[in-house]
Amino acid sequence: MEPINQDTVQSLLDAFVDKRVYIHVEITSGMYASHVDQEVFNAGTFVRNVQVNIVEAIIKKAENDQYRVGIKLDNGGWIYVIGLTHFIVNEEAEFIMHGFNYQGKLASALELSHQPFRK
Amino acid sequence: MEKENHVLVVFPHPDDEAFGVSGTLSKYRDMGVPVTYSCLTYGDMGRNLGFPPFATRESLYKIRAAEVEESARLIGIKDLRLPGFRDKTLEFEEPGLLTNLIRDMIVELGTTRIISFYPGYSVHPDHEATAEAVIEAVASLDTEKRPALQLVAFANNTFDDLGDPDIVVNIEGYEERKKQIMAAHKSQTGPLLESLAADTHDAKELADQWLKYERFYSYMV
Numbered sequence: 001m002e003p004i005n006q007d008t009v010q011s012l013l014d015a016f017v018d019k020r021v022y023i024h025v026e027i028t029s030g031m032y033a034s035h036v037d038q039e040v041f042n043a044g045t046f047v048r049n050v051q052v053n054i055v056e057a058i059i060k061k062a063e064n065d066q067y068r069v070g071i072k073l074d075n076g077g078w079i080y081v082i083g084l085t086h087f088i089v090n091e092e093a094e095f096i097m098h099g100f101n102y103q104g105k106l107a108s109a110l111e112l113s114h115q116p117f118r119k
Numbered sequence: 120m121e122k123e124n125h126v127l128v129v130f131p132h133p134d135d136e137a138f139g140v141s142g143t144l145s146k147y148r149d150m151g152v153p154v155t156y157s158c159l160t161y162g163d164m165g166r167n168l169g170f171p172p173f174a175t176r177e178s179l180y181k182i183r184a185a186e187v188e189e190s191a192r193l194i195g196i197k198d199l200r201l202p203g204f205r206d207k208t209l210e211f212e213e214p215g216l217l218t219n220l221i222r223d224m225i226v227e228l229g230t231t232r233i234i235s236f237y238p239g240y241s242v243h244p245d246h247e248a249t250a251e252a253v254i255e256a257v258a259s260l261d262t263e264k265r266p267a268l269q270l271v272a273f274a275n276n277t278f279d280d281l282g283d284p285d286i287v288v289n290i291e292g293y294e295e296r297k298k299q300i301m302a303a304h305k306s307q308t309g310p311l312l313e314s315l316a317a318d319t320h321d322a323k324e325l326a327d328q329w330l331k332y333e334r335f336y337s338y339m340v
Binding site for chain 1: 164165166167168170171172175176177178180205207242243244245274275
């Protein structure tokens with residue numbers, strides 16, 4: 001993976017507009033977050049292999065080389081992820097964005113693909 | 120440690136075997152005891168993708184499958200089973216599915232001892248789902264066919280509730296092998312191994328924690 005380049009990622013996002021797209025969306029603090037620190041309220045999610053139709057997808061820069069992506073859907077819905085830092089297009093042509101926290105652990109993910117992700 | 124007919128190890132994630140029990144498993148293998156390791160998921164939802172990251176959410180399963188294969192090779196396990204459930208989802212699988220999988224292995228393999236997690240004291244929902252399925256599988260067998268249970272507990276309230284572990288395995292002589300086994304999980308263990316290798320007070324504490332004894336609780340169904 002490499003650190004997000006806003007222009008590159010924007011053009012990669014553009015290639016998914018007006019297409020039927022499989023998504024993987026994830027936010028996580030890890031299953032041990034409140035075991036390690038009882039003050040932590042542990043919330044997280046992942047959504048995988050849901051199909052959507054994208055009408056607009058935009059990346060915005062935040063502080064500390066972190067980025068936000070908002071994706072508008074044809075049914076009026078949205079996908080919104082903050083805290084993204086890295087990206088890659090892998091050998092399966094899956095467009096993967098990850099956000100690594102200050103300890104180098106995955107904190108957020110947004111992935112788009114024309115084919116279903118692995119089950 | 121007795122010379123068991125067969126030891127079945129059931130954990131949900133590649134590397135669950137490495138820290139807590141790999142010295143014990145290595146000792147069993149060196150005694151000639153057959154050991155089967157059923158690792159229920161690929162740990163494919165892990166947050167550690169290498170330090171610095173060399174995996175993605177999509178490639179992690181391949182990397183961790185290779186890591187657990189290497190770990191099993193170092194331990195001497197000839198029978199590694201990877202049914203490939205999705206990480207984090209075990210507790211939501213159809214009731215009975217894991218239980219039947221585990222029960223079938225016990226019957227097939229003539230298991231006399233199971234190493235797994237302790238229900239209620241193993242923190243991660245996948246650990247708890249695994250522990251519950253193991254207990255249910257054993258409980259479903261006739262009393263004389265039930266393997267002994269040797270379980271890992273590490274919730275913060277473990278000592279308060281369960282007291283001291285009643286099975287303590289001295290793994291003296293296995294330190295280097297265990298370090299290699301932990302290092303086999305390199306997508307997961309980078310910082311920990313660096314801490315272990317450092318010449319510091321913390322490193323000594325870590326070595327004392329991981330490389331001298333392995334601690335378990337027996338459990339009666």
